Amino acid sequence: MLSGAALSLGDLGQDLVAVPLSAFPQKLDDSRFTVEARFYQKIENKRIKCKLCPRECTVGDRERGYCGVRENRGGTYYTLVHSRLCAAHVDPIEKKPFFHYLPGTMAFSLATAGCNVNCKFCQNWDISQVRPEQVPANYAPPRSVADLARQYHCPTIAYTYSEPVVFSEYLMDAADAGHEAGIRSVVVSNGYMQADALKAAYGKMDAVKIDLKAFSESYYRDVVVGELKPVLNALVTLRKMGKWTEIVYLVVPTLNDSDAEFRGLVRWIKTNLGVDVPVHFAQFHPEYLLKNLPITPVPTLERAKAIADAEGLHYVYIGNVPGHPAENTYCPKCRRMLVERVGLTARQMLIRKNACPFCQQPIPGVWHA
Numbered sequence: 118m119l120s121g122a123a124l125s126l127g128d129l130g131q132d133l134v135a136v137p138l139s140a141f142p143q144k145l146d147d148s149r150f151t152v153e154a155r156f157y158q159k160i161e162n163k164r165i166k167c168k169l170c171p172r173e174c175t176v177g178d179r180e181r182g183y184c185g186v187r188e189n190r191g192g193t194y195y196t197l198v199h200s201r202l203c204a205a206h207v208d209p210i211e212k213k214p215f216f217h218y219l220p221g222t223m224a225f226s227l228a229t230a231g232c233n234v235n236c237k238f239c240q241n242w243d244i245s246q247v248r249p250e251q252v253p254a255n256y257a258p259p260r261s262v263a264d265l266a267r268q269y270h271c272p273t274i275a276y277t278y279s280e281p282v283v284f285s286e287y288l289m290d291a292a293d294a295g296h297e298a299g300i301r302s303v304v305v306s307n308g309y310m311q312a313d314a315l316k317a318a319y320g321k322m323d324a325v326k327i328d329l330k331a332f333s334e335s336y337y338r339d340v341v342v343g344e345l346k347p348v349l350n351a352l353v354t355l356r357k358m359g360k361w362t363e364i365v366y367l368v369v370p371t372l373n374d375s376d377a378e379f380r381g382l383v384r385w386i387k388t389n390l391g392v393d394v395p396v397h398f399a400q401f402h403p404e405y406l407l408k409n410l411p412i413t414p415v416p417t418l419e420r421a422k423a424i425a426d427a428e429g430l431h432y433v434y435i436g437n438v439p440g441h442p443a444e445n446t447y448c449p450k451c452r453r454m455l456v457e458r459v460g461l462t463a464r465q466m467l468i469r470k471n472a473c474p475f476c477q478q479p480i481p482g483v484w485h486a
């Protein structure tokens with residue numbers, strides 16, 4: 118699979134490939150990962166104020182911010198995770214999930230340690246909720262990431278698994294290296310980021326997926342340890358930037374699954390982002406600190422989709438339920454199926470020239486390289 122011809126749609130979902138970290142040089146010393154941060158202000162007494170995410174951590178000398186991957190050394194702020202790769206896989210882009218961006222292609226997917234929130238349902242807590250020194254990592258400078266993406270026949274690099282906000286400098290440099298090599302970049306993010314940093318870092322992305330974790334401040338405060346408003350602002354900013362964006366909403370039983378919350382969410386999307394942004398209602402599986410809750414019942418996901426459909430959103434998907442018909446893309450005008458998916462496999466893609474081949478309705482997205 119890795120050394121053969123370009124992947125066909127039928128290849129997807131057969132094997133997700135874990136890229137061995139030995140593909141990258143062993144780290145020599147921590148200084149190779151330590152690069153001055155790009156989004157901070159120096160303040161008095163060698164302290165700094167981080168301007169990357171809305172927490173705006175004020176950090177004293179020899180201290181770190183909340184995310185644990187940024188450190189003040191003598192009044193200069195550093196990221197400790199530039200090129201510090203702790204996970205790399207070749208995944209179908211549908212796994213991110215992107216359903217309207219280069220379907221049927223593979224994404225060279227990578228992460229460093231760290232996160233700026235603390236979701237109680239985190240699926241990757243072993244790399245997101247740790248400091249960089251607590252997980253094995255290898256040195257993967259931006260050029261090597263672009264080279265590996267090409268070697269593995271991936272048209273995109275995906276920044277994912279942990280929280281790319283906290284490795285923004287690495288993401289920006291890898292995106293530049295990728296673009297020089299003809300490789301695009303996509304990011305999977307919580308969107309909890311300051312506007313200027315978002316414009317600078319995600320301005321280099323070709324597509325963005327935002328995890329909108331709920332539509333209430335109380336959930337963000339109690340379950341995510343973050344805030345909803347900055348995430349909504351980020352979505353509006355991405356729309357103004359013209360960035361291709363998809364939204365995932367993980368439906369957690371009893372915590373964010375009421376009709377009122379679904380309706381509030383989709384009405385906000387319709388008003389502020391429009392009806393064409395794809396929305397994925399994803400099934401929750403008990404993980405990390407929420408093992409006491411059940412898997413989201415499929416009827417709950419179908420209820421969310423029915424509300425979104427009734428409110429007029431055009432592309433509403435059900436995620437993490439392999440084989441569900443709501444994994445497919447349908448034309449909003451003639452209702453014919455345009456992309457057939459089973460799990461992470463895109464089996465058929467009928468869209469031609471960015472339109473439905475049956476009724477010529479334009480279908481938003483990036484369908485061909």
Ligand code: SF4
Binds near residue numbers: 167168173174
């Ligand atoms: S990115 Fe990290 S250090 Fe900066 S404000 Fe957010 S949590 Fe604090």
